[in-house]
Amino acid sequence: MPWARARCVPRRRPRPRRCNDYPHAFDLRLPYRARVRQFERRLAALPSRQFDPFSPRGAVVGYSEPEWCLLWPEFTGRTQSTARPATSAPVxxxxxxxxxxxxxxxxxxxxxxxxxxxxxxAPNTGHTPDDEPTGCVRGIVRTFLRDQRTGDTDCLSRIPPVRVLGPVEPVR
Known part of the structure; x- marks a missing residue:
């Protein structure tokens, strides 16, 4: 597959936890070429509307880990413990x-x-809530690191809504 050789695929293989601890659209026990075929079939079967305004390929390939894990050696075991974390430290x-x-x-x-x-x-935030514009979440993190408590979280209600520019045509 041409996309598997694109620059977005890391030259080094990722750490094993990246590829063995989450479900994938292919079977990690299969040889590489069989994984690619399985991944391509499943990618083609995805409903396009689910990824609007992007195509399924545009939303998945080159952005996240599927193609990294396609390159990972065959391995069937977990790499992280499933035991409950043993710490009393504040988290x-x-x-x-x-x-x-x-x-x-x-x-x-x-x-x-x-x-x-x-x-x-944090309301009105995505995968990195500390990037919100008011500094509220960063303040909560600072307080937590300093005092091992969240402190006042009232500022969360002042995080502004995400601006939406209006209808967008899907990019195919």
């Missing part, structure tokens, strides 16, 4: 309510795994 988990990659429910569940876990969901 802050941030989620953005507009995150389409990691839903807030996963952040909440992650925080619950820790004896001293805290979960904060």
């Amino acid at each position: 802050l988990v941030l989620s953005g309510d507009l995150d389409t990659y990691t839903a807030g429910a996963f952040g909440r569940a992650t925080a619950r795994q820790y004896a001293n876990g805290r979960w904060v969901e």
